[in-house]
Amino acid sequence: MASLSSSSSRVLLTGFDPFGDTGHSSQPLNPSWLAVKALHGKRIGGHLVVAAQLPTVFQASMDELTRLIQLHKPALVVCVGQAGGRGAISLERIAINVNDARIPDNAGAQPVDTPVVAGGPAAYFSSLPIKAMLQALQGAGVAAEVSQTAGTFVCNHVFYALMHALATRRGFKRTRGGFVHVPYLPEQGAPSMPLDEIVRGLRLAVATALATPRDIARGAGAVS
Template sequence: MPSSSTLTASLPRVLLTGFDPFGDTGHSGQPLNPSWLAVKALHGKRIGGHLVVAAQLPTVFQASVDELTRLLQLHKPALVVCVGQAGGRGAISLERIAINVNDARIPDNIGAQPVDTPVVAGGPAAYFSSLPIKAMLQALQAAGVAAEVSQTAGTFVCNHVFYALMHALATRRGFKRTRGGFIHVPYLPEQGAPSMPLEEIVRGLRLAVAAALATPRDIAKGAGAVS
C-alpha cells in the first residue's frame, strides 16, 4: 500500500501566494500582512483532491514576478490564486481583471516606484481572471463570508503580479490548462477598520479554492458595479 507521503506527492497542486508586509501596515512595531498569514494557514491542506502549496512573494515589482515564475515552474499547479491585502475593503474581493500598467503611488519594499510603465512591454491591455469568480462569490456568500467581485486590483504590486500571472498562463508552454487569478483580503482587526478576523479570511480562501476546483465553467450571477 502506498504511504501517505507518496499519495500526497502525487496530488495535483494548488499554488497560493501571499505578500510580505509593506508600507505602514504594522501594529506596535510588528509588521504583518494578512495575505501571507492566511495562505500560510492553508499550506499542506487538501482541498478538492488537490494539495495546497503556499508561498510568500516580496512586495517588490520585479522580484515578485521572478519568484512567481520560479514557483510556477517548480510546482506546475492546476490552480493559482495570488492573494494580497487591500486596506479600506471590508470583504474578500475576487478580482476580475488585471491591467498592463504600473502606477505606484508609494514605493515598493526596495524603493522602486514605477509610474505609467507596462507590466509586460507589448502585452495585451488587460487579462481577465480565469477563475470562476461568480461561483466563488456564491459559495462565499452562502457560507456567510463577506465577499464581492472587484473591478480593479489597483496599479501597485498586486496588479503587477496578477497581470504577470495571467500573461504567464497565457503564453508559457505547459500552462494552457492552468487557471489563475487574484483575491484581495481586508486588514486584520489590529491593523484598522474595516477588517476581517484571520480565521474568517482563511475560511473564505478555503471556500473560494474549493468552489474554483469544483466549477469548470463559471455561473451567471450579477455582481458588477454601477459606477
C-alpha cells in the same frame, strides 16, 4: 515553506510580505501571507495546497511567481494580497498592463506609468469562476465582493504577470488563475476581518474554483 514532496495535483497560493501599508498595527503584518500560510499542506478537493511568499517588489515578485509556477506546475493558482480600506474578500476580475506606484515598493522602486510586460495585452481577465466563488462565499456568510480593479501597485503587477504567464508559457493553457484581495486584520485597523474568517473564505474560494469548470451565468442566483 513552498516545498512539499507529493505527486498530487497542486494548488499554488501566494501571499506577500509586509510592506509600508500596515495600518494601525505596530508589528509588520500582511494578512495575505498569514492566511495562505495557514492553508499550506492542506488538501482541498483532492489537491495539495502549496503556499509561498512573494516579495512586495515589482520585478522580483514576477520572477519568483514564474519560478513557482514552473516548479510546482499547479492546476490552480490564486495570488492573494492585502487591501486596506476594504471590508470584504475581493475577487478581482481584471489585471491591467500598468505599473503606477503611489508609494515605493520594499526595494524602493516606484514606477510610474510603465508596463508590467512590454508589448503585452492591455489587460487579462481572471480565469477563476469569480461569480460562483462569490455565491459560495456569501452563501456561507463570508463578506465577499467582485472587484473591478486590483490597483496599479505590486498586487496588480503579480496578477497581470500570472495571467500573462499562464497565457503564453508552454504547458499552462489549462491552468486557471486569478487574484484575491483580503481586508486588514482587526489589529491593523478598520474595516477588517479576523484571520480565521479570511482563511475560511480562501479555503471555500479554492474549493469552489476546483469544483466549478465554468462560471455561473450573470444574474444566476442571488448575487450580482
